Each structure stands twice: as structure tokens, then as C-alpha cells.
Amino acid sequence: MDASPPAGRPPPVDLPLSLDRSSRVGLARQLAGQLRAAVSGGQLEPGQRLPSTRALAAALGIGRNIVFEAYEDLLAEGFLTGRDRSGTFVAPDLAVDRVPGAARPAPSSSARWLQRDVPEPQVEHPGPPDLLAFRVGQTDTAALTHGDWRRVWRAVADTPLPGDYADPAGDPDLRGAVAAYLKRARGFVCDPDDVIITSGALQGVDLIAQAVLAPGDQVAFEDPGYRLARQIFQERGARITPLPVDNDGLRLDALPGGRRTPLLVYTTPSHQFPLGVRLSIPRRLALLEWAHAHDALVIEDDYDSEFRYGAAPLPSLASLDTGGHVVYLGTFSKVLSPAVRVGYVVAPRPLRERLLRVKSRSDAHTSWPVQRALALMITQGHLERHIRRMRKTYAARRAALSGALAGCRPQARLMGLEAGLHAHLELDPSLDAAGVSERARALGVIVPTLGAYYLDRADRNGLLIGYGGLDLPDVRRGAQALVQAVMEAAREA
Template sequence: MDTSPPAGRPAPAPVDLPLSLDRASGVGLARQLAAQLRAAASGGTLEPGQRLPSTRALALALGVGRNVVFEAYEDLLAEGFLIGRDRSGTFVAPDLAVDRAPAPARPAPSRSARWLQRDVPEPQLEHPGPPDLLAFRVGQTDTAALTRGEWRRVWRAVADAPLPGDYADPAGDPELRGAVAAYLKRARGFVCDPDDVIITSGALQGVDLIAQAVLAPGDHVAFEDPGYRLARQIFQERGARITPLPVDNDGLRLDALKGGPDAPLLVYTTPSHQFPLGVRLSIPRRLALLEWAQTHDALIIEDDYDSEFRYGAAPLPSLASLDTAGHVVYLGTFSKVLSPAVRVGYLVAPRPLRERLLRVKSRLDAHTSWPVQRALALMITGGHLERHIRRMRKTYAARRAALSGALSGSRAHARLMGLEAGLHAHLELDPALDAADVSARARALGVLVPTLTPYYLGGADRNGLLLGYGGLDLPQLRRAAGLLARALADAAGHR
């Protein structure tokens, strides 16, 4: 039954207003009720123009006779706090002056409290910057091209399904796990069973699940340098010792991986489109990394965060599809193909590790939101997701081409790299230029562009900028790239 108010009529105030009548106070119940309603209207608990409950409904809620409510309303009508409208009800006067006093401050403990002594580092996020700046933000996607009809149909189907009345499987909705397994087979040539898949609340939760299930404080993690700062921060906060692995144009360098007692327990890599440099891990290095992991009984985390978007380059097989010994955990996400707002990812883990991961996930959040999971399952099984990916490949390819074209005149000062895949590129600068100086000049012109330096754990061995182009439309991208080219020319002219 539709219980919404008629069109144009305000919803009535709830009958469970903070009202309390004291029969032993010596003050009449009607006067008490009038005083409390007057305070609620004056203080903003009842909004100007708000329709009040009927006298019958409020009397039932308070356990008093209807005449008590009627008398209180009459007093407030006479005072101008309320107005009555024929056949519509009783309302707070729409022009009533409201004294919205600020809420009292919550009590604050001493900063020296024992339970406040542990430092909690700031998350290493990309900051959007002022809204008037054009921003080359990494990880931002374009949702405008998502077909709204398909999106609405999927959510209507979810709304028509019965809502589960209990906690769901921590591994995830079986329909979504099956859809993900089938999708990985089609899109990545990676054959896995739906029971190997765990649905997560984003890829970073997958990283944290693995860290909690595998690592003890002091364990050794090898991490690409430069690399994904938030993932690295998770390992650090779980007590891991991080060893940076340098990255060249063929991906992470295996010569930096130690063996013997110093061999890392875990290696984190982004082989399909290295974050942030955008290079791809070569086939010989993929095979060598797998052999190293098997020899040293180590685990590899393969973060395949944006492999759906490739531009003219043949896809390389995932590490997980080449793994024959169960040493790879594969991470995927819907953040890049749809939006980071979806907050759903997945991982595929070897069976013995999977059970440990599920124990951790069960105590963290029980399971990822069921309605969102079911909607994504319908998007995949209905073909909507892959149609959207095909559309966005063309869209992002056009933006990539526009970026490359707009910066073509800057080749004497900078080289655009990492364009084979993904939603961002790396602009390698002439060693004579200072990336921070170029970034500052671009910002002065109205363009926000981050440098590579914060992505390094050790000292930066590259001088460059990071250009996320997924969230800029073509006119914005051309303008931002043109202003960046101007900043490059200005910096080169001041050498």
C-alpha cells in the first residue's frame, strides 16, 4: 500500500516526536504538550510548514484523550505557532522564526588518553583539488556513457527480487561469483571455478584480507617502486617490511628479488598496466616471477585493476592464468569499468588460502552488499557490462589520442608513456626540467597534475607527471593538455 502523502502536501510529522507528558507534575497535560510542541517548532525540530499528526494519531501515541491534543493545538493556533487548513490538517506556521541553536559539542577526551596514543596515518589518497581546476585525476572514470535504461532495468529487477532475511555467504552472491568466473574466462582467458571467487568491497579490501590472512608483523613484502600507495600503506600498517622493487620499461625488475632466508613472503605487482608508470610486465619476466615464487614458496598478488581497456596492444596472459602451482591471488575491481562509487571488487585465490580469507572477511563485514552484488551479476549476465566496456574503450581511446596529439609539440621536453592500456599515462620529463616546477606552473594556469615522486618508497629514479584522463571529456582534456604544454614550454624557457 502506498502511504506517501498526496502530491503537494507535506508529510506529517512522525508521531514518535520527542514528547513526554508527566501526569504527576501538577501542570495540565494539554499545557505540557503545548509547551513541548512550541519548543519543537521554535527550535527547528518541527520545520516551518511541517504538517502535524492528526489529533487522533498523536493522542493514541501519547496515551491521552483526544481532547488533550485538541486543546494544545488550539492554544498554539491562537498564538500563531500553528495554522489550520480546511481538510488538510494542522501545520507549523510557514513564516515562523526558528532559533536553530548549534548542537552542543560532544565531550572530548584528553589527547593524552592511553587509547589515543597509536598513530593512525592519513590515507594516501589523490586529492581532487579546487573545483575550478581541470584535474588529471588518476582512477577517475566517466559514468555519463553508462546507458541509463540498462542501469534502471537492472535495479528494477533487483528491487523485484525478494530481499534475503539473513546474512549472506561471505564469499559473495553465487550468481555474481559465477558471472565473474565466466567473465574472466571470456575477457582474460583465465579459467577458474565460481567457488574460487570471493567478492570484496573494493580491491583494497582484497589486499587487506590477504595481508591479514598471510602476514605476521615483520614479514617481508616486495612491492613495485613506484607503486600503488594505498596498497603499500595497508601492508605497512599490518606490520610488513617493504622492499621496493625497481620498475623499468618491461615492468618490475626481478634482479632485485632476493632468495634464501631473505626471500619475500609476498610480492605485489600490477603487470597489465603498471601503476603508475603504465608499462607492462614482459612475458619472460612473468614466467621468471612465477618460477621464483614456486622456488621460494612465495605468494604473488596480481592486481589487474584496469586491464579491460587496451588500445592497439595485444593482451598479455595474466599471471594467474599462467600459474600452475597455486602461488597467485588475482585481484579485480569494477571501479574502473563502472565507477569507484560501486565499491565492489573480487579476488580469485588458491583453495587453502581462500578458506583463510573467508574467515577474515566474515569478521570484517560479513559480506558485501547483496543488492549491489545482484545488480552487477545482472549487468554481466545480461551483457550490459561488456557492451559498456566496448563503448568506453572507444571513448577512452579517443581521449588518449587527443592527449597524445595535444602534447605532440612538447616532445622536445617530455615523452608520453604507458598509453597501451588503462586510464592514465606517464609523462616522462627531460632531466633538465623539474617535475614539481612544471606541476606548479600548470596549477597556476588552472590544471592539476600530480608528480611521480609521492608514489616512490625510496628515492625517485624518474622525473615525470601522472596524467589521468578518464574523468575529463574531450573539450576539457584538450584544454588541460594545451595548458600543460604551455607550462612545459614555460619551464623549458626558464632553464
């Protein structure tokens, strides 16, 4: 077994060297030439340690003297340097005339396989570090840097690593833990075999799109809505039917009929993204009745229902469904962090088998160590304790945000506060949301406009305020800047 390199010493590089014994050029010259080219081409960096003469000779199946001769030539030329008892290195101060990345030529933009347009993902960017950002989708991870989080990872590290691919549906322990959690937290009774573990909710959306849709199929989508999910359907060839949202959620009266009857409806009923409203019980029941009558599928994206503030929980669509027309999406991105990259799909049995076939050929299975850690987080009660702690934390930030933005009235009012980690500030029609956003940025605060989340013409004027990733002082400071921006815009309107 090879010994590990001493602490602080970089390991020797493993180069793809190949010597031609039939060539008239000697092996030592060939080896020196290839090493020289590796230095010039950037495969070997200044200061990089090379294999020992004994190790390289054994790897290439040549005599040690040949390697020694090649190294001697490069030492004499100044490409290499030797350190007593430490090995042979690329000269650390070597000035090589090369362009970074030049070793891989760029293909012509006219290449046939580059003709399909791939739009930029519609995501928020953090912005300059000196600006405070009300970013949607951010969580507070400070409570996970010690205690329960560390304990579960130590337990995972003590578990032998499997030597084979795992079940594409996910780790059985995690699927069982998710099913039990949904029963406790959402009143949704499902079997562990109904659960598929994914690499985040967006993978779940994509799996469904691949398993269900044919090019040209109609997908009804909340407008405004979750842009990345909408983009996935569009890239899979679906035709999007935008459905308006009011204070009771998705408007079912806008569902088209005839040839344009949607095959699939995507909704975020527990905390509509991005408006924050909740789909009322009558509309939940009506949506299920519509799906049954038209043999359609409903995707229920329940992305942050764990965080409710004084509002009674409404039953999930999946828990009300008696006909197998709802597929449920959940994620750990909001209860823990987007960095975890684990979500889950609960699907009717016939659809589940199709989803597994698609998943098996896309990524085989979700990361086993992360699944094991999450299973322990749930089964040992850590996750729900964390959720209870974070409800109090986020509720305090929500209250601070609401109190500070009360100073915007009557020019603006805060909406969508019943649940989740974001709200929206609805502006008076006389105010320009983009202008208010620019004023806020000048005051050191980044806040996106609501209009960016619409596919059709925006029927609301406002800003989207994500407060999950900010501490209380920053929430207050950012809210005060927003009040100033709104009031300045109102004076000039």
C-alpha cells in the first residue's frame, strides 16, 4: 500500500505519459519532452511535486536510469528543481508563456450540436457582499452548525459505506421516515413505497415532466409562479397556460376547456409562490373534482408549509385526494438548507413506476450519506425540534418586518405573512416597483420586483421580500430602507 504523503506536502501528480519503444527518439528524450510539454501546457503547475524516479519508472515499465536522465535534463534547463530529501518539483518561479485554458480549444458557435437555445436559469443572484439582500429561498443555518447536525454525521461516518448502487427510490429508512413525518406534520397518510427521494424538488418536477408530458401538452401554471419549475416544463416541450392568482389562491375559473384542457396543473397551495396566499378549502376541493372529471394530474409543491405563524394548517391536496390525481412534492431546502439538495415525491403507484424508470437513467440514486443523515435527523426527532426552534426565530423576523413596514401605509402593505419565509409588499398602482427597487438599492438593499415572476401581464405591483436568511438587525435595517424608498417614490409620484 502506498504511504500517504507527509502533512503539508502536496501529493505527486499522476500524468498520462506514454512512451513509444519503436520510435527512433530515445525514451529519456521522449519522457523529458512530454514533461516539458506538461509544464508548458499547464498540466503541471509551478511548485508541483513529481513522482520519484523509482515510482515513475515502475509505472511506465522502464529503467530508473531513464527517468533519472530525463529529470536531469529538465533540471539543467530550469524546468525542475530538486529539494534534498523532499523530491523533484516543477520550478516554483518558472515563467511559462501560456494562456490559461488554451489546452482545450473552444468549438465553433456554429456547430450543429450548439444550435439549440438553452435559456439562462431564472434565479436570484446574491449581489455585491456590501449590500443587504432580501433573497427568496434563503434559510438560517446557524442552528445546524453544532449539536444534532454534528451527531448525525458522526453516526453516518461510523456506518460502513455501501459498495454498490442503491435503490433509485431512495434509502428505505429515509422513505419510511418521510412517510411517518408527513403523517404527523401534514395529516397525509402514505406508504414508504409511495415515496421517491430526489435531489431537490426541481428534480421531482423534471421527473414528472419526463414521465407524463409529450411535446405540446398543456400545463396550467400559477401566474405569478415559480419560474424555475415553469422553465422545466417549457424546456420539456409543454405549452404553459398561465392561471391568475387572487387572495384565495389559484383561480379555477380560468382553467380552459376543450382542446386546451390542461393535462397537468402545478400549484403551491399552502403558501403560494410568490404571493404567499393560501388556496382556500372550497378551491382545493374544486380542483380535485376538476382533476377527476378531466383525468388530469395535479402537482402539489408543498415547499415551505412547515413554517406557519398563527394560521391554522390547511389539509394538503394529497391528503384530500381519493382518486390518485395528486403528486406531492416536498423538500428539505427550507427546513434545513438549499445546500442539502434533497427532496421527495409522493406519487400514485402507476406514476411512481414511471418516475423510477426516468430517475434510474438520470442519476441512479440520491447521495447515500446525505440520505442516511436526514433519516437520522427525522427518526431521532432532531428535524422537528429544529423546525419548532426556527418557527420562533422566523416568526420574530416576520414580526419585525411587519412592524417596520407599517410605516409604508397607505402607499404599500405587506401580504402573504401567514406562512413561509417570504412575503410580498404590495405597492399602490401609482408607484413604479422597479423604481422603488432601484431606490432601495441606492440605500444598500436589494429587493426583487414581483413582476419578474409573471409569465403573462402582471396584475399586481409589488416587491418580493425574503427574510429567512437575515438576522433581526438586518431585517429591521432593510425594512427601514424600504420604507424610505417607498415614501420617496410616493412624494415624487
